[in-house]
Amino acid sequence: MLNEKLKSLPENSGIYIMKDKDGNVIYVGKAINLKNRVKSYFNNLSSHDYKTKTLVSNICDLDYIITDNEVEALILENSLIKKYRPYYNIRLKDDKSYPYICITDEEYPRIIITREYKKNSGKYFGPYTNALNARKSVEILNFLYPIKMCSKNFNGKKQNRPCLNYDMNMCLAPCVYDIDKQLYNFYIKEIEHVLSGGYELLEEKIKEKMNAAADREDFETAAILRDYLFSSQAISVKQKIVVSDDTRADIIALAYENDDAVIVVFERDEGSLADKKSISMEGVYQSSPESIMTEFVKQYYNTDADVPKNIFLQYELNYDEAKSIEQMLAQRRGNKVNISVPKIGDKKKLVDMLEQNAKNALRVSKMREAENAKKEEETLTELAKILNIEKPINKIEAFDISNIMGADNVGAMVVFNKTKKDKNCYRRFSIKSIDGADDYAAMGEVIFRRLKRAQEESEDDAEANKKFLPLPDVIFVDGGEAHVKVAKSIVDTFGYEIAVAGLKKDINHKLSALSFNGESIPISKIRKCAKFLFNISEEVHRYAYEYHSVKRRQNMLSSVLEQIPQIGEKRRKALLEYFKNIENIKNATIDEICKVEGINKQTAKIIYEYFKGDKNG
Secondary structure (H helix, E strand, O other): OHHHHHHOOOOOOEEEEEEOOOOOEEEEEEEOOHHHHHHHHHOOHHHOOHHHHHHHHHOOEEEEEEOOOHHHHHHHHHHHHHHHOOHHHOOOOOOOOOOEEEEOOOOOOOEEEEOOOOOOOOEEEOOOOOHHHHHHHHHHHHHHOOOOOOOOOOOOOOOOOOOHHHHOOOOOOOOOOOOOHHHHHHHHHHHHHHHOOOHHHHHHHHHHHHHHHHHOOOHHHHHHHHHHHHHHHHOOOOOOOOOOOOOOEEEEEEEEEOOEEEEEEEEEEOOEEEEEEEEEEEOOOOOOHHHHHHHHHHHHOOOOOOOOOEEEEOOOOOHHHHHHHHHHHHHHHOOOOEEEOOOOHHHHHHHHHHHHHHHHHHHHHHHHHHHHHHHHHHHHHHHHHHOOOOOOOOEEEEEEEEEEOOEEEEEEEEEEEOOEEOHHHOEEEEOOOOOOOOHHHHHHHHHHHHHHHHHHHHHOOOOOOOOOOOOOOEEEEEOOHHHHHHHHHHHHHHOOOOEEEEEEEOOOOOEEEEEEOOEEEEHHHOOOOHHHHHHHHHHHHHHHHHHHHHHHHHHHHHHHHOOOOOOOHHHHHHHHHHHOOHHHHHOOOHHHHHOOOOOOHHHHHHHHHHHHHHHHO
């Protein structure tokens, strides 16, 4: 999986998230070029320092998020490091957050620099990756707009005299004079506009004041404003990763092509992007993007996904369903949910950025799909060649027997459609005709019963409930040449043309060879399909052993119930189906035991007294 992800890395800027074998985030980094940066960890490993070598040795998986530029990547990197506290990022000496510019929520607001993001305590802008730029922004805005700079809270009590800022025309001095509050709020609105991206207004204001200073020959002030004009161009880089609204929200975008679609969901919490999910959809051929988005929202939020207050979408929901979806989400959340499609501003830019992530995720998905299809074709082509099959292999079945010294004897069948498991077609068999440990006879019984069912279904004109058709192209049995001969003889009896081969294991119960046509082919000599054969061998063994364990447990429980008078096989089965285990029966009351089908009050009392005596004795 990791190698496939490394091959499909994009060349965009963004952040990468490295994970260990347990899925824990161990490192978060940023990159101008994700492909080059991430691959550099795995190239020339000997030239890396000890810490990087240790990091690389623990990387088992990775994820990434595309951003529009390096600044956004830097901000998101910081946000995710705060969230995950990755082991290999903890050694950073400076653990301070990036600074925000905050317009306070005081009666006469001021603009301040803060590294602490507090809910409901003003309007926040940023964060700024360059603290100097943040300070310069506040300096320029305080120079241009005569608003309060001090932290005095005068609670309506006027001061005796204003400070020096008033004398320098840099503050209206609301602490002393009854100022025009409407004018003050107008200044604050303009500052908000500038910090939200209206840097054209900032430049206009600077030029206006600079020209006015030059006209009155105040060249010192004009020079300061000229420097501010240059600085304003540096601080005008906007970030979309964090916005001032701290409400929990999801941003959703999609990319689609032919019958496939990928939806990307960004979960934003307390103003920061907290998580990213990529979700694939199918069956979208000739569907409108609005229909795809509508179906996704219905299905996604109808699961365990948290419903946020705001959901920002790339496309509108279908008109005839939008209202009912909002009502459904409001019911799930217990409060109103706002669903909208941003047309302008930061939220629109976030959706656009997310669309790029969705397009990349779809590209990677298509690439992986093509690679998997190629591997599947190579696997099945080699397998067909080994088994002398001229037609394409579409269906494979594998069989195994599981018992302990012949006890609790069961068989299992697993099914693969090409190279993919089809668990709906798995079948279990309780061995009926064999007593004792005879794997060959047990295998013969299972194969016979499976093919007999297929024969019966083929003779039945009804199309429904055909669980054993179509027949497989290949049958694998767990075992060597002797097992193959037994299975092959059963297949020949029915007259079916099915290739039969054995999955032979070594003393460590690991697949070692393929048995076919009297030959034993070492797995080491099989190139393309060896891994697939190993997977089949492990899967059929797992399924057979699980069924054997269940049956053994049931028989052990049943043997306990056999000791109770008046409890026959039918009642034992009913008790186990209802209570699941002996412990539940032991702890049940007489009334609870009476609820089991076929158990009257007298019988329930016998069962209750039996286990009561067992507890006491």
